[in-house]
Amino acid sequence: MFSLLNRVFTSFSPPVAEKKKDAIRFGVLGAAKITPMALITPAISHPEVIVQAIAARDRSRAEAFARKHGIPEVRDSYEEILEDPNIDAVFIPLPNALHYEWAVRSVRAGKHVLLEKPSTDNETEATILFNLPELSLSQPNPPVLLEACHSRFHPALHKFLTFVHPPDVVHVHTDSMVPWWFVGKDNLEYNYKLGGGSIMALGTYNFAVLRMIFGSEPEECLTCTTEVLGDGIHDQCDYTFRAQFRFATGIGEATSTLKGPLWWKPSEARVTHREVVIPDKTLPDTQEKVRTRQVTLHGFMHAVLWHRIDVQDSYVIRSIVSQKPVKKWVESSSHKAYTYEDAGDAFAGLPGEDWWMSYRYQLEAFVDRIKGRKTPYWVSGDDSIKQMRMVDMAYSKNGLGLRPTSSFR
CATH class of the missing domain: 3.40.50.720 (NAD(P)-binding Rossmann-like Domain)
Structure with a gap:
């Protein structure tokens, strides 16, 4: 404590x-x-x-x-x-x-x-x-x-991604929220002309995490339902949304709300992998070992306050012919990463302190780029364009319409 x-x-x-x-x-x-x-x-x-x-x-x-x-x-x-x-x-x-x-x-x-x-x-x-x-x-x-x-710059997210194998991801659930008292209806988040909406305010975090987990771009927005105030003034600004996207290997879900419960619930990204065969030379030729993995990152938005990475691997040894299970078991572990040293060998030697916020890691990367130094992670311009494409897909699907385009050139 x-x-x-x-x-x-x-x-x-x-x-x-x-x-x-x-x-x-x-x-x-x-x-x-x-x-x-x-x-x-x-x-x-x-x-x-x-x-x-x-x-x-x-x-x-x-x-x-x-x-x-x-x-x-x-x-x-x-x-x-x-x-x-x-x-x-x-x-x-x-x-x-x-x-x-x-x-x-x-x-x-x-x-x-x-x-x-x-x-x-x-x-x-x-x-x-x-x-x-x-x-x-x-x-x-x-x-x-x-x-x-x-x-996207905090080591916790990058540690989490070391447990994720994008080609095997079949389903991802993400959620984020702020309590109802945090955003009033007169705030910018409810102003359509100023680019308001829960997708813009919070959903972009979910969308970014989904794209990083799948390692690809969504092919289609399958569904996107929203809730609005319905007062005739703020009707184009969603305060809650739930969306499903189809990626090449599976389905990504995102939900956010500006009207969450009184107490703040940490954001969550929960990844389910497909069943994969794990080589095991100790088994007879008639048997195989398979694994289904679920990885959950609790607190991906403000990881410095608290986060936890849970890895749950469900194993089955079964007959190759009949598929009848011979043995089943589950292996679980939990992890944290407040510094890049904690995030894995690929990040060894990089600067950071356990008290650095994600904003501090972001500022470090920004300065390093300006100074011509290498950065462990970066959000490219192309990435940002694709991020807004995903936002547009959601607003096109839910019928609220894209946020207005500026006339400035």
Whole structure:
């Protein structure tokens, strides 16, 4: 219990790192509530990150935010941040419908961009954004653009994937939620014009995990049911959804809700593999050994708080001819990975502390890319485009319609 409390406390109150002379200076577009967790707190312990400036639609709001979080400079507009030669990178936590425009503007201004998920409102916007000529590797020192789907960077998810064999996956269930009191109906999540909806707010986490588990893209959205407030105002924004996707080897399920029960239930990804034959030279030629595996990751969204990876292998020794079982048994194990050292040999030697949030691991990767260093994991532009394609598939299937496309070009 002490280690848990110490880990969580340090996550939110990390040690202050001495900043290097060539630290990356961030400008923040908007005084969003996600910014402290997504950037400000992780930056405290990163020696190569300084949160330098912020702008918001309301300067007084930006000033109050800057005072509270120790940001030294406040600007009158987003444009002022983009025009500042001393700002190296921008963090964009704006409403979803504004991600595309301000990411494009930032890239064209030569800034590196850490862009809150989902990257855009739909695949059309993502395709334009991630194919901007300014991002081409043929350009000298092109900006780094990353969709900030933070959970994908935590070692727990990568440890979990070491137990998954994508060609054998036949079914995946994922779920995520926030309690009903967390999001009010006047929040952005219920505003269609600003890209609201539970699929946009939470479902993108589920979709990303599904794609990583199957190691491929969904071929079809089979079903997608939603629940809406039905008040004539918020009818295009789902507060709950349940979707089924067909992948090449099996079915992936995703469910999320903005109206969960009072207490927070950890997110979950549960993977079922097909039955496979396990070579065993100790068996007679008339028998075979088969295994069916189920792997569950509890807490894939905020793994630093708590997570557990459960592996359950069900074995059968049976007659090859009659298929009659001779022996059955189950082997179970549980695992955790708070650092990349815990995640497996492929990640040995990589930096990390058990108190690092997924946001801190994400920031590490972002900085490493800017500095030209190798990263253990990355979300490519092509990946982000495919992610929005999956979101569009769900909204097309449920009849609520795609989130609106910006007219900005």
